[in-house]
Amino acid sequence: MSDLLDLARTIALEAGELAARRRREGVEIAATKSTIVDVVTEADREVERLILDRIREARPDDGVLGEEGASVPGSSGLAWVVDPIDGTVNYLYGLPHYAVSIAIVELPEGGGDPDPLTWTSKVGVVLNPASGELFTAEVGAGAFCGDRRLHVGEPVSLDLALVATGFAYAASTRAFQGDVVARLLPQVRDIRRQGTASLDLCFVADGRYDAYFERTLSPWDHAAGALIAREAGARVTGMRGAAPSRDFILAAEPSVAAALEALLDELGEFEDF
The missing domain is CATH 3.40.190.80 (D-Maltodextrin-Binding Protein; domain 2)
Incomplete structure (x- = not known):
């Protein structure tokens, strides 16, 4: 496990613990975004602030692109792409299918805003705090759920x-x-x-x-x-x-x-x- 993957994994676990704790305490809608069904909770914002703080403490030169507005430019050529609570509606309703999603991507020469059409993915971490499943991957090193290596399903019609x-x-x-x-x-x-x-x-x-x-x-x-x-x-x-x-x-x-x-x-x- 590289230092980058280890850091992303550590941050995701801490963020997931906070998200799960806030879910147990009760969740309320803080605002709506694009439509009335596109909601954000205070927990979304709090978890993203925690993630941003941990990134800035450990790697202050990296950029960040976060769903809830925690987006900052960087100078290292790397950017963290963060969804603090993916599946917010599930989270709101208490459905145990939501996730903390953290990726680290390499930006093209010259930098700019993180764009999936031009970035190169380096690290990916997805944690479901409700189930405890932690999915990880590093480019060229395979994908895992915990310590178990993942393999896509067999070909089917x-x-x-x-x-x-x-x-x-x-x-x-x-x-x-x-x-x-x-x-x-x-x-x-x-x-x-x-x-x-x-x-x-x-x-x-x-x-x-x-x-x-x-x-x-x-x-x-x-x-x-x-x-x-x-x-x-x-x-x-x-x-x-x-x-x-x-x-x-x-x-x-x-x-x-x-x-x-x-x-x-x-x-x-x-x-x-």
Whole structure:
């Protein structure tokens, strides 16, 4: 384990303990963001402040991109991409499927803001505080759940594939996505929607899902999970072979990914909302 991975792991565990403690004490909505269903809790903000403080103490020259506004420039060429509580609605309702997601990415020469289209992922850590599962990966060194090495599932035909997805916050976009999923459902084994993108990607890495796809994700939603899935052998791609981004992300065993991408294209998933 490198020093960077060890640090990210340590910070995630401390942040997860705080998130779990605040969940036990009771959670209230602090604000809404893009729509009424896009919520943020005081715990989101408190956990992100803790993560930022720990990063600045240990690596003051690194940049940070955080979901709740804790974003600072850096000079080291590395940036931390942080989602303090991924799956906030699950967290709000007491559903044990939420995560602390922390990635460390290398920025292109010249720096700039962290962008999934140009960064190089170095480290990914995703912790589910409710279950205690800790998923980690370092580029070129594989992916793990605790000490157990992760491997993407075996190739399957789409009619035997368990596929996970998620939906956007805007009502019109959700309607479009629902239509695509309705037409996809008869052609796969089944569909799951659990509401935490970082964990969905980790479940692909562990073979619990055969595939996962989604649109409108922010960088902090997929930065860590995408590396974990990739290091477990998944193909992680954006729309029509581009890098994963807000436009689209798909993760699956490579042959499953190719078949699902072609089917989603046929079903109109890549059309404008």
